[in-house]
Amino acid sequence: MSDLLQMFRPKTKAQTTTLFAWALIAPAAIYMFLIVVWPLVETFRLSFTNSNLGTLIEGADYIGWANYEKALGGRKFPAIVNRTFYWMFLSVGLKIILGLIGATLLASNIRARGVIRALVMPPWIIPIAIGCFGWLWLYNGHFGLLSNFAEMIGLTDGPFSFLGYKQSAFYSAVVTDVWIGTPMVTLFFLAAMQGVPRDLYEAAYVDGASRWYRFRRITMPQIMPTVVTMALLSAIWTFNSFEIIWILTEGGPRGATTTLIIDTFKTAIFSYKFGAGATRAVLVVLILGVFSLIYLAVLGRVSKKFGYSGVAK
Amino acid sequence: MATLQLENIFKSFGETEVLNNISLGIEDKEFVVFVGPSGCGKTTLLRIICGLEEASSGKVFIDEEDVSNAQPVDRGISMVFQSYALYPHLSVFENIAFPLRVAKINEAELKQRVDRAAEILQLTDRLDFKPGQLSGGQRQRVAIGRSIVRNPRVFLFDEPLSNLDAALRGDMRVELAKLHQNLKTTMIYVTHDQIEAMTMADKIVVLNDGVVQQFGAPMELYHHPTTKFVAGFIGHPKMNFIKTNNTVVESNELTVKLGAENISLPVEIGGTKSGDTIELGVRPEDLMLSSDNQGLSMNVEVVEHIGATAIIYGSAAGNDDFCAVLPGDTLIHPGQTINLLIDSSKCHAFNSQEIALHRKQAAEVS
Known part of the structure; x- marks a missing residue:
């Protein structure tokens, strides 16, 4: 002992x-x-079991790769994966572009800077659910502002329910997601832009570089690491964005806004198929894992190219 | 060929007046140093010449052409910033090439011009590096390289050596002086360090509170400072000032009684009358140790042995910041009282408005 x-x-x-x-x-x-x-x-x-509401008492059986085969072999699942990626790239792309424009305006010496700064914040400050309810009203066919406006300017003949049709529901959800996600991207870009030493701009100005030239050859390279980082973070959040879609459409109409995360939730919680739901969750982790690896490789190259050291060429 | 004229430049930031009626004429190929304490407006003046800052009123002429409203690039100037302002994401080559790329110079000529600049500045083997990998002195040279590729008419330097250590600063001073001889271009250089000003300048502009105190050759400023400020600013260690009303004016000679000693000053008396308060100016290097107990008595507080000289700090004649430079092998200890002889021919005198009384004869001025 x-x-x-x-x-x-x-x-x-x-x-x-x-x-x-x-x-x-x-x-x-x-x-x-x-x-x-x-x-x-x-x-x-x-994810390797047939766990569902019925097996809760006597316990689930291991069924090997059956869940994976079923998910990947089905017709619906690849469409959902495609839609998720489309949703992610479209939404993140818009957030980055709008974020860059917003940050540039905020960083510049324009007179309306204070107003823009105030306008940037609300989507981020307002709780997501409340923001989404606001958008629900905007998109509403009978009482919605947008429908009314579209009718007024002659774009539509009558009431148009934006969330009622497959295509319009998808793009409406993208718009809402961009509205909520842009402020943070903007503020990160603004912080990065404000971190660029003023001397660099003055030196370029003395050399005769135009505004656009300075943005292209000084601002962009200097904030590139931030842009790449925000793009990845935003991509992961958007990929996994649940509450916005759920509140607006619950994944409908007819699955038009069902992304992977919505599908996982619907399968596991709404249909009580815990095993099949877990399979989808594992697939989400795998996809995002691969995505992150690609990102890390890209970030490494970006830091090397735009970083403060390392031999050029 | 590039002359530079400043005409009645005023500049205020809001309520604060930074520059007050500055007029200067700078000759072609001159190396002119703007020197003055922090906040005297020297950098603002440089930025106005550069075009980074707009004067509240007044005009800037380069080669007799009014460039007051011209863009910096159209003025034919280039500027080296205090922070160097190198683009951290670009290689040394691209940093130097930047102004040429902006000007859309063709690739072959661009490469030739960058290579030549790199050669002058000994940066040829560093062209592929990024600024982050260079030493302070090399970064400084890249910044200079970027300014010389454009073949500007006037070079502007904003405290370019202030981020370097003392040894490197000395080397770079020599390199800049050589560069000026090679390029034969008008250069304007801003610093708060009077040693840089004295060693490099053809002419020095001493600024204080936004006003030009004096404009002239370094030794002219040293021997003939027009104000007490310039006298105190130029020269190291600082000139000693002794306030006294023990003055006697007799047949155009001004004599000051200091203790037991009568010092006859080599100055024109101007409007000075007997009994007027003046400030006597004595440079620390113009003092000698007295062998007997004659002369000014000084209480020694600190002794700095530099080698060739010893700098003695203490109090004398009511001045608590009195300083004397004596030969290096002088044995003096803190706490001791010593007697100093003043070389009256090298004295300066300032009236109650702190304006110098003109010195009649002085050592040769180049």
Whole structure:
């Protein structure tokens, strides 16, 4: 017994330090394990079972890759993946472009700067659900402002429910998502732009560089790492954006706004197919994992190209 | 060929007046240094010449052409910034080539001009590096390279050496002086360091509170400062000032009684009368240790042995910041009282408005 205790007793100072370090990390590590690792492992396990409402009592059976085969082999699933990527690229692209324009306006010395600064904030400050309810009213066919306006200028013959048709529902959801997501992108870009030393612009100005030239050859390269970082973060958030679509359309009409995350929720929670839902969740993790790897590679190259050191060419 | 004229330049930022009626004429190929304490308006004046700042009123002429409203690039000037303002994401080559790319110079000529600039500045083997990988001195040279490729008529330097360590600063001073000899172009250089001003300038402009105190050759400023400010600013260590009303004017000679000593000053008396308060100016290097107990008595507080000289700080004649430069092997200790002889032929005198009384004869002025 004393031998056993002896084994665990720190012998050297280095060992004491190591033990102390582990003791310090332990609370955070246990916490992370309970709320991140364990659910992840459990989801992974669940994805190989036929777990559903009916199997709750007697327990689910392992069914191998059946869930994956069913999901990937089906007709609906590839369409959902395509739609999710389309949704992501369209929405992120718009957020980045609008964010750049907004940040440039905010960073410049125009007179209306204060007004624009105030206008940028609300979509971000207002709780997402409340913002979405506002948009629900705007998109409403009978009472909505947009429908009324479209009719007034002769764009439509009568009431038009923006969320009632497949195409318009999808693009309406994109508009709302962009509205909510742009302010943060804008503010990050603004911070990056304000971090560019004024001297660089003055030096270029003395050399005769136009506004556009300065933006292209100084501002853009200088804020490029921020742009890439925001693009990835925004891509992940948009890919997993749930509440906006759910409040506006619940994934409808006829699945037109069903992205992967909506499909996962519908399968696991609405249809009680926990196993099949977990399969979709695992696929989302895999897709985003691959996406992140690509991003890291791109970020590495961007930092090398636009960074402060490293041999050019 | 490039002369530069400033005519009645005024500049205020809101209520604050920064420059007050500045008029200067700078000759072709001159190396002119604007010097003055922080906040004296020297950088603002440079930025007005550059076109980065607009004067509240007044005109800027380059080669007798009014460029007051011209864009910087059309003025034919180039500027080296205090921070160097190098583009961190571009290579040294692209940094130097930047002005040429803006001007859409064709690739072959661009390369030739960048290579020549790199050669002059010994940067040829650094062209592929990024600014972050260079030392302070190399960055400085890249910034200069960027300004010389455009073949400007006038070079502007805004405190370009202030970010370098003392040794490198000394080297770069010499390099800049050589560059000026090679390029033979008008250069305007801003600094708060009077040593840089004295060592590099053909002419110095001393600014204080937005007013030109004096404009002239370095040794002229040293021997004939027109105001007490210039006298105190030029020369290191600073000139000592002794306030006294123990003055006697007799047959156009001004004599000051200091303790037991009568010092006959080599100045024109102007309107000075006996008993008027004046300030006597004595440079620390014009003091000698007295062998007997004659002369000005000084309480020594700090002794700095530089080698060739020893700088003695303490109080004398009611001045607590008195300073003397004595030969390096002088053995003096803090706490001691010493006696100093004043070389009266090298003294300066300032009236109650702090204006210098003109010195009659002085060492040769180049």
